[in-house]
Amino acid sequence: MSQLFGCCRVVFNDALAYCQEQHRAGNKKPSSNELSKRLTELKKTEEKQWLTEVSSVPLQQSLRDLEQAYSNFFKSCKGQRKGKKVKPPKFKKRKSKQSARFMDNGFKLYPNSDYIHLAKIGDIRVIWSRELPAVPSSATLIKDSANRYFVSFVVEFNPQQLPKNEQSVGIDLGITDFATLSNGEKIKSSKPLKKQLKRLRKLQQNLSREQNGSKRREVTRKKLAKLHAKISDTRNDFLHKLSTKIIRENQTIVLEDLNVSGMMKNRKLARAISDLGWQYFRTMLEAKSVMYGRDFRIIDRWTPTSQTCSCCGFKGGKKELNVREWICLNCGTFHDRDVNAAINILVAGGLSETLNGRGEKVRLSAKKAHLGEASTLPAFKQLSIFDLLK
Numbered sequence: 573m574s575q576l577f578g579c580c581r582v583v584f585n586d587a588l589a590y591c592q593e594q595h596r597a598g599n600k601k602p603s604s605n606e607l608s609k610r611l612t613e614l615k616k617t618e619e620k621q622w623l624t625e626v627s628s629v630p631l632q633q634s635l636r637d638l639e640q641a642y643s644n645f646f647k648s649c650k651g652q653r654k655g656k657k658v659k660p661p662k663f664k665k666r667k668s669k670q671s672a673r674f675m676d677n678g679f680k681l682y683p684n685s686d687y688i689h690l691a692k693i694g695d696i697r698v699i700w701s702r703e704l705p706a707v708p709s710s711a712t713l714i715k716d717s718a719n720r721y722f723v724s725f726v727v728e729f730n731p732q733q734l735p736k737n738e739q740s741v742g743i744d745l746g747i748t749d750f751a752t753l754s755n756g757e758k759i760k761s762s763k764p765l766k767k768q769l770k771r772l773r774k775l776q777q778n779l780s781r782e783q784n785g786s787k788r789r790e791v792t793r794k795k796l797a798k799l800h801a802k803i804s805d806t807r808n809d810f811l812h813k814l815s816t817k818i819i820r821e822n823q824t825i826v827l828e829d830l831n832v833s834g835m836m837k838n839r840k841l842a843r844a845i846s847d848l849g850w851q852y853f854r855t856m857l858e859a860k861s862v863m864y865g866r867d868f869r870i871i872d873r874w875t876p877t878s879q880t881c882s883c884c885g886f887k888g889g890k891k892e893l894n895v896r897e898w899i900c901l902n903c904g905t906f907h908d909r910d911v912n913a914a915i916n917i918l919v920a921g922g923l924s925e926t927l928n929g930r931g932e933k934v935r936l937s938a939k940k941a942h943l944g945e946a947s948t949l950p951a952f953k954q955l956s957i958f959d960l961l962k
């Protein structure tokens with residue numbers, strides 16, 4: 573497997589170097605055909621003859637990956653791609669995550685077996701995380717930076733839409749409680765990072781002190797990678813369970829638009845927020861709503877959800893963050909700050925109505941959530957803000 577990873581990396585980096593060379597010489601980017609031909613030639617040379625020792629399928633796929641990376645970059649430059657600006661492809665490093673993709677001619681599954689067959693590697697034992705819902709079109713072998721091995725399959729399937737129900741929920745995201753629901757339920761946040769922060773700092777310190785290229789540094793690097801993997805696993809598990817529960821129980825889900833990237837600039841809040849995973853949570857809710865036929869809405873971040881009384885609509889003015897409870901001056905209702913905000917979020921979602929101070933009906937506007945490239949599961953990874961922590 574490491575030989576295969578090495579070969580994929582060499583093929584990718586070699587093709588990238590060639591593209592860069594052509595660019596510097598003022599030529600157009602080589603076509604995929606040209607790169608493919610180059611690979612065939614390369615295999616014939618004595619110097620790179622070892623490329624023939626591994627399956628040719630993943631090597632071709634490495635070239636495809638490079639093509640994709642370039643196409644994303646060009647589209648982003650021309651403004652044809654939504655989201656953050658994409659940078660040009662970078663060289664792959666030996667110590668970061670490694671992967672090799674087999675198309676259906678490069679792998680084989682056995683019925684009811686714990687083994688899969690990979691071309692020129694042989695049968696390897698796997699632990700299935702779940703049953704495959706359909707015949708996969710590709711299998712990707714992955715080794716992450718914590719030295720864990722995975723096989724990831726691409727399958728096409730139609731998710732079963734959940735039976736419709738009448739429930740709707742507004743969700744207020746916070747720091748003390750991760751989420752407060754409009755029905756009054758509060759969900760404590762799992763803060764894996766905070767718990768492990770001390771160990772993380774210590775390891776990072778050790779790493780910076782140790783000599784580059786030393787054995788000891790490699791040991792620390794692995795330890796650090798393992799800790800990061802553990803932290804993100806705990807967090808993702810928490811977020812997946814919570815988002816699935818909310819999607820199962822409610823037909824309509826309303827969330828406040830959060831300016832996470834703006835908040836990330838505030839360094840004090842940044843670690844807390846990235847640890848909480850608000851952005852990732854939103855992405856999950858959005859994707860799962862599409863999969864299971866739920867209605868997901870985002871309300872404007874400027875809606876004064878924490879200032880308005882959810883009973884009478886009276887605007888009580890801005891409240892400091894430390895004010896956790898308040899009593900409405902107009903109708904005398906006792907409010908928990910977050911529950912009141914969650915109810916207002918639900919109301920602003922245009923689902924239920926509230927009365928304002930003069931007894932008139934108020935309806936705040938909601939825009940339907942945008943579904944960009946976040947609608948498929950693999951995209952979760954790309955959008956994750958935790959990558960910033962790595």
Ligand SMILES: [Zn+2]
Binds near residue numbers: 881882884885903
């Ligand atoms: Zn009131």
